[in-house]
Amino acid sequence: MSRVHSAARLLRACFTSALVAGSALLTGCAVHYVDGATKDVPPSAFARRTPAKPVQVLVEFQTKGVSNARATGALKQIITDNVKATGLFSEVRDVPAPDAGVLSVTLNNIPLSDDAFAKGFLAGMTFGAAGQQVTDGYVCTVSYLAPGASKPVVKTARHAIHTTVGASSAPANTYKASSIDDAVRVMVRQVMSTVLFDLSGDAEFK
DSSP states (O other), X not given: OOHHHHHHHHHHHHHSOTTTSSHHHHTTOEXXXXXXXXXXXXXXXXXXXXXXXXXXXXXXXXXXXXXXHHXXXXXXXXXXXXXXXXXXXXXXXXXXXXXXXXXXXXXXXXXXXXXXXXXXXXXXXXXXXXXXXXXXXXXXXXXXXOTTOSSOEEEEEEEEEEEEESOSSOOSSEEEOSSHXXXXXXXXXXXXXXXXXXXXXXXXXX
């Protein structure tokens, strides 16, 4: 079983709301869509440091701001692989080194069940108009502390996965995922590329 598949199953078990957590999921009636407001940023668009520096990556997954150790374990390698894919660092490691900065990545899952909060969170994002829909929001925060620095550079990006049951049409401006595995993979890749692109353009990072 792949890391993405294991992570996706865990995320579905932990975070999908009661609307789709029962028989609908088991019978394949739920359809997952990745919100289109957050997009892929290709590595070629990133600002580069010369020379590139090594980095230690720390990962934490949260559910409503509370650390979720099981989900962290499932997603740690996936997030680390996305950091490597940017090419921003000469080496990506999980242990300290004297010449390495520290990149802390926090991905906070916020099920958007409250309409008022959802509208505030997803300002500029899209909602489906048909059928029953739930949305899981994700806030990705990276904090980079350069070697010898006392103040980190902090950047934040947001994403969402929409799940519909019985909808006759897809939410506008979304990518229809082939599975929950696919939705998680795309969401993580896009939110990580977005937040690391913002980091790369910060003068304090460069």
